[in-house]
Amino acid sequence: MLTLRQIEVARAVMVTGTIAGAARLLNVSAPGISRLMKYTETSLGIRLFDRRAGRLVPSEQARHVFAQINAVFDKVEDLRFVLERTQGGAGQELLIGSVPSISHVMVPRAIERVRAAYPHLVIDINILKLEEAIDYLLLGKGEVVAMSYRLDHPALTFEPLARGGLFCIVPLDHPLAARTSISAEEIVRHPLIGIDPNDPYGRIMSDIFRERGLSYGITIRARFGSTVCSLVRAGLGIAVIDQFTIADDAFPGIRVLPIDEAPVFETWIAMKAGTALSMFAGSFVRFLREEMARPEQVDGRSPAAKPRPIVT
Helix, strand or coil: CCCHHHHHHHHHHHHHCCHHHHHHHHCCCHHHHHHHHHHHHHHHCCCCEEEECCEEEECCCCHHHHHHHHHHHHHHHHHHHHHHHHHCCCCCEEEEEECHHHHCCHHHHHHHHHHHHCCCCEEEEEECCHHHHHHHHHCCCCCEEEECCCCCCCCEEEEEEEEEEEEEEEECCCHHHHCCCECHHHHCCCCEEEECCCCHHHHHHHHHHHCCCCCCCEEEEECCHHHHHHHHHCCCCEEEEECCCCECCCCCCEEEEEECCCCEEEEEEEEECCCCCCHHHHHHHHHHHHHHCCCCCECCCCHHHCCCCECC
């Protein structure tokens, strides 16, 4: 009985015609090839090669053996090809979701790394609100959702993703733009733009003020954090936003101010309970967690506006 290694070595000798050539082809030592071939011939009880004009050629006795060796080798190569394509994501899909606050900058950075690792993988990304995320996971439309809030649901599992901060954003020509930080009490003195406080994401922003008994009156409401940033850039007011939405200077034309109370913004990975992630989804989660942990994500045009989020 031949092992795959013996088959590989015998074929290398057959292809190159010399022990030294087979050694170079397999990137091993020539004495090792010679010893393995002697052992193989002894164990089989037949001579595999004859020497002719200084080259090794399959013996007549082993002609049928090499026909089978070639067939086995071709099957092994086919298997290797299929495995490489599978490992590269060929014929596979990654179905993921994300809330808008994480999808704007962080998800694309993670997906860039997923694409590099699995160049043939088909990737489907959905931008979801809370009510959509639940059905997305329970109906099997995707494997994971990156979320900015955690909820109690018996059919869903939540794992910590990353922790960051909340910041105040103002137009560059706003009187507050010269400040290096601002308090919650000062923020509410200005026209505010934000997400509806009844929305889970909007509630994260409004809690800073509610906990301090401050009135949080929004003059312009928007559905997504990216819209809030654009409205602030247009000079229509100021806002509180999470650091992941504004990471990497995603919205030039705004000034980012640390809030004195240093509110924390927590994010989560949600998945259907009792399910195991594919290696593709697992890689996405790992890459996303690493990207969200990178320092100096927020360009506030001052060192104080560049916190390092804490990975939990």
